[in-house]
Amino acid sequence: MVNYRKFKLKNGMEVVFSDIPHREDIGIHIVCRVGSNYEIKELNGMSHFLEHMCFKGTSNRNKLKIIEDFAKIGATYNAATSDDYTTYYGISHKRYWKKLLNIILDIYLNSTFPKEEIDLERNVVIEEMNMYNNDEEHVLHSNLLEKLYGDQPAGRTILGLKRNVRRFKRDDLVEFKKKYYTPNNSFIMIIGNLENNMNDILSIIKENVSKLKRGKKNKVLTTYDKQKGIRFRFLHQYIPQSTLQFVFRAGKAENESIFKYELLSTIIGGGPNSRLYKLLREEKGLSYHSSAHLEYSADHGFMTIEVGVDNEKMLETITIVMNMLKDLKKNLISDKELKLAKKLLNTQEELLLETHEDYSNYLEKYLVYQKKIEKLPARIKKRNSVTTRQLLNLTKRFFVNSKFVFVYLGPKT
Known part of the structure; x- marks a missing residue:
């Protein structure tokens, strides 16, 4: 049975708690309502590239410090981009909730996108594309989307176009994040053994995100979803x-x-x-x-x-x-x-x-x-x-x- 409590902050950010008392761990997830369905052709792949770049340094940590701080609390962590949303998460022992929350919020709020890291990560993402292009399931799926929806966001891949990834600049990342990573388009989930820490967690989140402006609601680009014949x-x-x-x-x-x-x-x-x-x-x-x-x-x-x-x-x-x-x-x-x-x-x-x-x-x-x-x-x-x-x-x-x-x-x- 899923139990939950949901809070909505003044700037539109939603915070959802799901207490699972029998577990020893806690997971913190920050989700932004943006993915490939929100991208014009020239920006196809930006949501995914931005997800990669958020781990490459903040105003408080460089990329190696992010890795080390997660390791110090034995956390598993990752991020994922879909066509409709992007998720950042970390899971660790319940006693490390405060440190885990600090790292996840830092990544969401304070990423700096160092230029040298952008140049390095382009190659990483292109290699990811190459890997999936050798995968039969991915090839089938990408061709299916193209046949269903053609040259519109729903018909393109989440990873995007190589030519786009090769030309994305720091200003593009900053502008895209500013537009789409807003309280009105984001929510935070805290799942696991809360140990009566819900109010403290909520207080820290409020302290960190209350300065953010609400922002306009993200609008998915309309999909033409019709065809004639098989x-x-x-x-x-x-x-x-x-x-x-x-x-x-x-x-x-x-x-x-x-x-x-x-x-x-x-x-x-x-x-x-x-x-x-x-x-x-x-x-x-x-x-x-x-x-x-x-x-x-x-x-x-x-x-x-x-x-x-x-x-x-x-x-x-x-x-x-x-x-x-x-x-x-x-x-x-x-x-x-x-x-x-x-x-x-x-x-x-x-x-x-x-x-x-x-x-x-x-x-x-x-x-x-x-x-x-x-x-x-x-x-x-x-x-x-x-x-x-x-x-x-x-x-x-x-x-x-x-x-x-x-x-x-x-x-x-």
């Missing part, structure tokens, strides 16, 4: 197993049908009881890997049905998957199948809340999109209210050519 993307590479992706445009993060989409995804490819698993593995022995999952952002989203299959069995597999989708559009899902899908998702969600990552992910998906945080019982109630008729109606308007993108990775056939 779209195809073929990526030719000689590999022993082809990857097939059947992708359909779905709703955005703030979507009243999200529980229906999740249940549909689970029925199609959510484990051994799913239709894909039974059809492709248990009945035909065609595939080891099959899945279905959702991705959604501030104003767009999609479902990906993915299968890995022998090159010679590709056409047979495509036929099976397409027939399965036709059946879902034509016939009601059985009550038993829906009940088991609900049981799986409800149970997984209850059991997942074990780590800081689980808690932070749960809270982030509400706070990033500024939605009211729901307790697990409320989520389960909504999920359990979904009917087979509602899912049939969803499939009829969802599995259509005007929302369908097919991506293939494998040899020329």
Whole structure:
């Protein structure tokens, strides 16, 4: 069960506490509502590059001092950039909460972006790009985004363009951070064993961030999310197993049908009881890997049905998957199948809340999109209210050519 208390400071900064008394650690997360969806083409990659540069020195610490101070309290720390937000976090023993908070706030508030570090980090980020460009999953995903959304923010990668990274200057970093890293667009999560220190933590945060101006609310750049007919993307590479992706445009993060989409995804490819698993593995022995999952952002989203299959069995597999989708559009899902899908998702969600990552992910998906945080019982109630008729109606308007993108990775056939 997720428990939390949320405070909103006068300048708009939100501070959320989630006390987990049985743990010995504490995690501090600062999240900014900015990512690649907020970037014009010339700035594509800036959110990610800025995330790297915030660790390269502050007015109080150089980059090695940051590393050393985290090490002194045995902390694990990192940062991550997505299409909609950027997160900085550190996790350590509960007794080091004050030192951990000091370091995290210093990185958020006082980064200086030394010129020599910018030049060094360009190469690091470009090497990160090179690494991911050798990764089949990343290549598939980036090509999928491009085919779905084209030359607009949603169609570009989080890492950005190499030519952009090579020309970013210190003034660009300073200006971007000043515009987007504001109290009105940021929130802080403190997750773990608070040991009655909540008021002290809140007092330190207020003391450090109260001088910041509220700032304007960040606005995601609008995504054109339509197409005419089926779209195809073929990526030719000689590999022993082809990857097939059947992708359909779905709703955005703030979507009243999200529980229906999740249940549909689970029925199609959510484990051994799913239709894909039974059809492709248990009945035909065609595939080891099959899945279905959702991705959604501030104003767009999609479902990906993915299968890995022998090159010679590709056409047979495509036929099976397409027939399965036709059946879902034509016939009601059985009550038993829906009940088991609900049981799986409800149970997984209850059991997942074990780590800081689980808690932070749960809270982030509400706070990033500024939605009211729901307790697990409320989520389960909504999920359990979904009917087979509602899912049939969803499939009829969802599995259509005007929302369908097919991506293939494998040899020329």
